[in-house]
Amino acid sequence: MVKNMTTPMDESEIQAMNKSFKILNKRRKKLLDNEKTRKLKERVRQIREYSISHLEELKVEAVEKLQSNGVEVIYAEDSNEALKAIYSLVKFENTVAKSKSNTASEIGLSDFLQTKDIQVVETDLGDRIVQFTDKKKSSHPIGPAAHLSMEEIARVLREKFKREVKSDPQEILNAVKEDVMDELSHCNVGITGANSLAAQDGSLVMVHNEGNISMVSLLDTHIVIVGIDKLVGTLEEAISVVKLETIYATGKTSPAYMNVVSSPSKTADIEQILLMGMYGASRVVVILLDNGRSKTLKNSRESLLCIGCGSCIVTCPVYDVMGYEFGYGRHLGGRGVVFSRYLRDKEVCFKSGLFTCTLCGQCTLDCPMEIPTNQLIEELRREMVEAGILKEKHGETARKIKKNGSPYSQ
Numbered sequence: 001m002v003k004n005m006t007t008p009m010d011e012s013e014i015q016a017m018n019k020s021f022k023i024l025n026k027r028r029k030k031l032l033d034n035e036k037t038r039k040l041k042e043r044v045r046q047i048r049e050y051s052i053s054h055l056e057e058l059k060v061e062a063v064e065k066l067q068s069n070g071v072e073v074i075y076a077e078d079s080n081e082a083l084k085a086i087y088s089l090v091k092f093e094n095t096v097a098k099s100k101s102n103t104a105s106e107i108g109l110s111d112f113l114q115t116k117d118i119q120v121v122e123t124d125l126g127d128r129i130v131q132f133t134d135k136k137k138s139s140h141p142i143g144p145a146a147h148l149s150m151e152e153i154a155r156v157l158r159e160k161f162k163r164e165v166k167s168d169p170q171e172i173l174n175a176v177k178e179d180v181m182d183e184l185s186h187c188n189v190g191i192t193g194a195n196s197l198a199a200q201d202g203s204l205v206m207v208h209n210e211g212n213i214s215m216v217s218l219l220d221t222h223i224v225i226v227g228i229d230k231l232v233g234t235l236e237e238a239i240s241v242v243k244l245e246t247i248y249a250t251g252k253t254s255p256a257y258m259n260v261v262s263s264p265s266k267t268a269d270i271e272q273i274l275l276m277g278m279y280g281a282s283r284v285v286v287i288l289l290d291n292g293r294s295k296t297l298k299n300s301r302e303s304l305l306c307i308g309c310g311s312c313i314v315t316c317p318v319y320d321v322m323g324y325e326f327g328y329g330r331h332l333g334g335r336g337v338v339f340s341r342y343l344r345d346k347e348v349c350f351k352s353g354l355f356t357c358t359l360c361g362q363c364t365l366d367c368p369m370e371i372p373t374n375q376l377i378e379e380l381r382r383e384m385v386e387a388g389i390l391k392e393k394h395g396e397t398a399r400k401i402k403k404n405g406s407p408y409s410q
């Protein structure tokens with residue numbers, strides 16, 4: 001399970017992140033003001049509203065449909081169940097390949113597998129770079145290395161590969177690609193997340209730009225870890241969701257790749273006899289994860305509308321100065337703080353930055369789902385006060401000030 005992040009970002013990382021967010025914001029601006037985007041936003045809001053209001057039915061429908069498509073489904077109530085299930089699938093492997101997945105990070109999958117002597121190869125460029133750093137922290141759900149300057153990345157790679165890597169974007173790309181391709185040749189199992197899951201069709205939709213998910217999902221066994229909050233009704237709805245996510249996350253109208261996985265690889269080219277395992281995975285296993293999402297639905301319902309675009313952190317004034325310290329794991333920013341209450345507990349929620357938020361509401365303005373995160377945070381603050389946690393925490397601070405003097409009076 002992910003511990004709350006305590007290692008602060010240093011000033012150079014904050015600067016690199018803000019520079020990267022500024023470029024992203026500029027690229028998105030025209031697209032976000034556009035009429036077509038506004039219509040898509042309305043449509044996706046309806047889709048997500050319907051989905052979270054019918055989560056139980058969609059869950060049952062998705063499991064039935066996936067299974068009838070030949071996909072194995074394991075329902076995991078919490079991160080321990082998910083880790084146990086994944087371990088049972090990969091325990092004979094030395095190395096597994098993985099693509100970017102906030103859900104896998106949420107359950108602490110890579111660290112867990114490492115404790116079992118199974119190496120995880122991150123195949124996303126940004127994730128692979130972050131994996132080589134000491135802190136191993138991501139600053140944006142889609143652009144995990146946004147806080148690292150080119151010079152810093154080159155330094156990290158030189159140290160890792162023990163050879164010269166110039167501070168040049170193409171040289172960095174080539175160095176990481178060579179390393180990942182070499183590792184991939186030893187892998188039989190690929191682990192990915194999914195951006196959306198269409199219950200009626202039993203289809204998982206994954207978007208990416210690098211082409212890594214295509215490679216990872218074609219290994220012998222493809223494990224997909226997906227939260228129940230990614231459920232929607234139809235494949236057409238799932239595609240609308242990921243299209244809007246792409247616009248808000250990257251400032252592009254469509255990703256380079258959109259993979260739809262509905263079954264293991266198969267063919268009936270010889271006398272209509274069904275054969276499995278042609279070029280793609282002969283086994284597809286979906287880990288359908290709750291891990292506090294049902295509790296979130298009962299208590300902070302609107303936060304489940306999230307499509308994971310990361311737009312809310314790009315202009316957040318707190319994230320601007322604190323970076324990934326504000327939020328929980330890869331659930332970054334205020335919405336991550338809210339999520340941590342149900343994924344973990346009150347204590348983690350407090351440490352994730354419950355009382356750091358300015359309640360300015362900027363994230364709601366920038367969120368395609370208009371999630372009222374500031375209101376949800378206020379409700380959680382009230383809960384903390386009522387539970388006496390705030391009194392206890394402020395008491396600790398007051399005792400420190402009494403002993404050491406106030407930092408403001410020096």
Ligand code: SF4
Nearest residue numbers: 306307309310312367
């Ligand atoms: S809360 Fe809104 S802006 Fe933030 S990641 Fe979710 S959908 Fe995107």
